[in-house]
Amino acid sequence: MxxxxxxxxxxxxxxxxxILAVLMFLPLSTQAKKQIPALKNVIGKHFLIGxxxxxxxxxxxxxxxxxxxxxxxxxxxxxxxxxxMYLEPAKGQFCWTQADSLVQFGLDHGMKIIGxxxxxxxxxxxxxxxxxxxxxxxxxEMVRRMHDYITTVVGHFKGQVFGWDVINEAVLDDGSLRKxxxxxxxxxxxxxxxxxxxxxxxxxxxxxxxxxxxxxPQKRETVVKLIKKLKAAGCRIDAVGMQSHNGYxxxxxxxxxxxxxxxxxxxxxxxxxxxxxxxxPNPKHFGGAEINQEFQYDQTLNPYAKGLTQEAQxxxxxxxxxxFRLYRKYAAHVNRVTLWGVSDNNxxxxxxxxxxxxxxxxxxxxxxQPKPIVRKIIKLFK
Numbered sequence: 280m281x282x283x284x285x286x287x288x289x290x291x292x293x294x295x296x297x298i299l300a301v302l303m304f305l306p307l308s309t310q311a312k313k314q315i316p317a318l319k320n321v322i323g324k325h326f327l328i329g330x331x332x333x334x335x336x337x338x339x340x341x342x343x344x345x346x347x348x349x350x351x352x353x354x355x356x357x358x359x360x361x362x363x364m365y366l367e368p369a370k371g372q373f374c375w376t377q378a379d380s381l382v383q384f385g386l387d388h389g390m391k392i393i394g395x396x397x398x399x400x401x402x403x404x405x406x407x408x409x410x411x412x413x414x415x416x417x418x419x420e421m422v423r424r425m426h427d428y429i430t431t432v433v434g435h436f437k438g439q440v441f442g443w444d445v446i447n448e449a450v451l452d453d454g455s456l457r458k459x460x461x462x463x464x465x466x467x468x469x470x471x472x473x474x475x476x477x478x479x480x481x482x483x484x485x486x487x488x489x490x491x492x493x494x495x496p497q498k499r500e501t502v503v504k505l506i507k508k509l510k511a512a513g514c515r516i517d518a519v520g521m522q523s524h525n526g527y528x529x530x531x532x533x534x535x536x537x538x539x540x541x542x543x544x545x546x547x548x549x550x551x552x553x554x555x556x557x558x559x560p561n562p563k564h565f566g567g568a569e570i571n572q573e574f575q576y577d578q579t580l581n582p583y584a585k586g587l588t589q590e591a592q593x594x595x596x597x598x599x600x601x602x603f604r605l606y607r608k609y610a611a612h613v614n615r616v617t618l619w620g621v622s623d624n625n626x627x628x629x630x631x632x633x634x635x636x637x638x639x640x641x642x643x644x645x646x647x648q649p650k651p652i653v654r655k656i657i658k659l660f661k
Contacts, residue, residue, distance in 0.1 A: 315649055319353040321657045325607070327391055327615040329354030331553070334377045336621065337384035343647040344621045348388075354441075355385050356393040356552075356617055358627075363396075363403040366432055370406050373431065382439050391441040393552075393617070396489065397429050398473045399447040400459035401570055408460040421464040426476050433480035442485030444520060444552070445477050446470060450490055450505070452567055454497030470505060474514040485614075489520035489552055491568035494530035499538045506545040518614055519545075520552035524568045525602065527558050527594050536605055543612045551606065553619040555640035556598050557628055558583065558591060565632055572632040581636040595639065596652045603656045610660075622647050 322328045332355045336344045348355065359365060360377040367373050385392040407424060410416040416424070433443060449457050449470070456462055461469045477486055488505065492498055502519060509516045519542045521535075542549050553568075559581065562574040583591060606613055620626040622643040629638050642653050 315654050316657060318351045318653070318657065322616070322660045323353045325610040325660055326613045327354040327617075328352055329356060329391070329393065329615060329617040330621055331356050331358040331617065331619045332381065332384075332621065333358050333625070334360055334381060337381050341625075344625065347621050347643055347647060352390065354391040354393060354615060354617065355381070356395045357381050358620070359402075361394055361396075363399065363407065363428065365402075367407075367428060368404050373435075375435065378436075382436060386439060391615075392436075392439060393615070394433070394436060394440040394443040394484075395552075396444040396447040397432065397477060398425065398445060398449075398461060398469070400457060400461065401448070415460055415464060418464050418466075421461065422469075422472060425461070425465070425469065425472060429473065429476040430480045433477050433484065437481040438483070440481070440484060442487060442517065443477055444489040445473050445486050445516075447489045448491060448569075449488075450498050450501050452492050452495050452498055454495075454501040456501070471509060471512045471514055474509055474516060478515045485517040486515050487518045487520050487550065487552075488516060489522065491522040491524055491553075492530075492566075493519075493521040493523075493538050494534040496534060496537075499534075499541055503541050503545045506542070506547055510546060516547055518548035518550045520550050522553040522568060522619075523551045523555075523602070524553055524619070525556050525598065526561070527556065527591070527598060532601055532605070535602075539605065539609055539612075543609070548614040549609065549612055550615040550617070551602075551613070552615070552617050554602070554616060555619045555626060555628060556595060558587060558595055558639045559628075559636055562633065570631065574633045576633055576635050580633060583639065584637045587639050596655070599642070599652050600655060600659075603659055607659045618642060 318328045330348060330352050332348055333341070335341045336348060339345055357378065360381060365374065366378060382392055407428075408415055410420070433440075449459065449462070451457050456467060465472065474486055477484070488502065490498070490502065493502065506516060506519065521538060539549050562577070562580060565572060565574065587595065606616055618641055620641050622645060623639050623641050624645040626638055626640050628640045629636055642650055642656075644650055
């Protein structure tokens with residue numbers, strides 16, 4: 280009996296040693312993933328950290344993405360379903376179902392919800408810019424349509440949406456104002472009117488101007504002038520959104536920081552609203568983030584179909600750290616950083632500006648796991 284007890288103890292000891300050995304040799308990535316704190320629990324102490332989401336994700340049809348959203352972020356923005364073409368596809372016919380679902384998801388999880396976008400030249404239903412003859416309506420009619428759309432949408436989500444991108448992408452890279460249908464019919468006054476109507480519909484909601492290529496000096500100068508004009512007219516404008524669709528070799532970080540400083544000096548907060556890093560080469564004549572750009576597939580422009588090389592991964596890490604160092608530096612003036620997508624596999628950059636490529640622009644990989652750089656980013660904010 281005594282021998283059996285001794286034998287049993289020895290066996291248990293051997294098993295314990297084996298288990299310990301297995302744990303010691305587990306992949307470091309497995310251990311690290313368990314130890315990485317949530318982005319919202321560290322970065323979220325300084326400013327909102329968010330992501331763009333889809334209806335499938337908030338309604339549970341992509342459960343792994345849903346888990347990342349609820350565990351990592353304290354802010355969400357609709358990637359598409361709150362854009363004008365989806366909310367009012369035909370005059371007077373509003374479709375609230377998907378947007379309501381997304382907003383309720385955010386509220387249920389204690390998140391700040393950002394409304395994107397009210398006034399834009401893209402992804403607006405064709406009827407908005409046509410009269411009964413198929414021509415651009417007159418000024419009075421366009422002001423009425425703007426008022427009715429903003430009042431209805433902002434009013435519908437009053438008290439639920441934390442802040443609105445009131446106007447999106449209204450300045451060209453050369454610093455001139457985009458000659459959109461809004462500009463051509465109403466003139467530059469449409470900026471003031473849009474912000475005025477939004478504030479009247481929900482006086483407590485924050486209001487933003489949002490654009491890409493904001494490191495361009497000419498664009499920076501024009502946006503600063505816009506901010507000052509809106510403020511002088513008594514309009515509420517809380518922040519400027521620098522979209523930050525960045526790349527492996529752009530933008531120029533010095534100019535990027537100059538824009539941050541210029542917007543702060545103009546009296547608003549700064550937010551980085553559509554952050555990702557394009558790791559693929561761009562075709563000739565490509566520029567900015569104008570969504571209507573589309574180019575033909577070319578294998579040479581899809582070099583990482585099977586994964587980033589070690590060198591490319593280093594560049595990716597370096598770029599993300601550089602941007603987050605700036606966000607940390609100016610944290611007192613930053614109110615939000617939003618990644619444009621949850622994981623690499625559902626990023627828009629897999630199909631824009633060239634369909635069918637494989638890109639790696641986000642902080643979570645195709646297996647919905649945090650990339651190693653996440654740990655270093657979090658460390659910046661501890």
